[in-house]
Amino acid sequence: MCGIAGLFLKSSALEPQLGVLMSTMLNVLTERGPDSAGFAIYGAGKPDQVKFTLRSSKAFDFLALAETFGGSAALYGDHSVVSVAESRAASFKAKLEALPEIVIVSVGKRIEMFKGIGLPDDVGRRFGLSGMAGTHAIGHTRMATESAVTVDGAHPFSTGADQCLVHNGSLSNHNDVRRTLIREGIKFATQNDTEVAAGYLSHKLREGAKLDEALKAALKDLDGFYNFVVGTENGFGVLRDPVSCKPAVMAETNDYVAFASEYRALAELPGIEAAHLFEPEPSRVYFWERAE
Structure with missing residues (x-):
């Protein structure tokens, strides 16, 4: 199940509203995962x-x-x-x-990341999400189907500087990939398959790959069904597996790019009535980046 909300601002005029917009998007997705929630904000640095x-x-x-x-x-x-x-x-x-x-x-x-057990609205209020500003944010509300309900198990996961990842779905080969990454020096705090995906991308970035290249490599090396939404210091990426059975919808305007597990999470965004709405294609890497 689980729910993902992601928002990447092209317009600096919306930066003061980032936290409010992310809070609204994430709260709408409560029914998709009411046991824990988390978010990453890329603010001033x-x-x-x-x-x-x-x-x-x-x-x-x-x-x-x-x-x-x-x-x-x-x-x-x-x-x-x-x-x-x-x-x-x-x-x-x-x-x-x-x-x-x-x-x-x-x-x-620039990244600041917060996680907690409870409903997205409760977690957001606890950390003051609606008062936060920045250029992009990624949020997740979790239904724990494969591990215990803990703060450690909540998304996002960050295994590299200014990098985070949220995931809706399941990886079938995450234990094999984890063992390989541990030999490469990547450390893991949980048994969550999403942390493995984050660690995989961190490893590729450390080897010199760009984020879009790392995501393309993931299509070959990570088996399962999934939606990934990824943040870096200046970028925002989306990837769906080749089958794409997990729901996803995106909206793009001159002011922002947004991702959500359901359209209703996008419905309150400014200018949504004129946005280009689309379902991300299977196996296609989507990536946006702002100049430093």
Whole structure:
């Protein structure tokens, strides 16, 4: 089941509304997956700063941790976005990896990523999604059919800098692919097949492939039925498997590109009545990118 919402803004005039629009889209898809939800927002960043979205199941002083590395922290309940100088990012990450109570949710110049158990509206309110701005966002509401209902199992998954992926469907060879990627140095936190897909793309990008090339390679190496929606620092990609049995609809205007599992999630977008509406074709990579 599950539901995907993705929005990539071509027009900077809509950037202040990104969170509101994503919240509306995601909430409409509640019935497709009411057990957990998550979203990634690509907002403002600084060239010399790296953002770490962190989570802890216990009370943790993120402000003190950030200050130790000369950084700053924004608190969102059990999540925090800590920004540190790029020159100190490696040592900060090493510190985090030595703290078992901390989960690194995402890392990058612009990405901030949040997950939680509960309905999309509840999760969005918890983290203030409607007040967030940016250039593009990806959201997911999950019906856990293959693993437990946990925050770790919620989408999106991020396995590379400024990269995230959401998935509706099932991969049949994810265990084999996981073993191969582990030998290549990719680390996994869950048994979720979606994290394997994210790790696969991260590996391809590290080898020098562009996102559209990595997605084309996925058609050969990842077996199953799926819709992938992917975010990078400046890009937004969509891929459906060759059979394309999972529902998907897209809308494109001069101001944005949107993806949803159902049309009704697009119905409140500005200018939707004049949008080019289409179902993404099987095995075709769709990719949009904004200039830096």
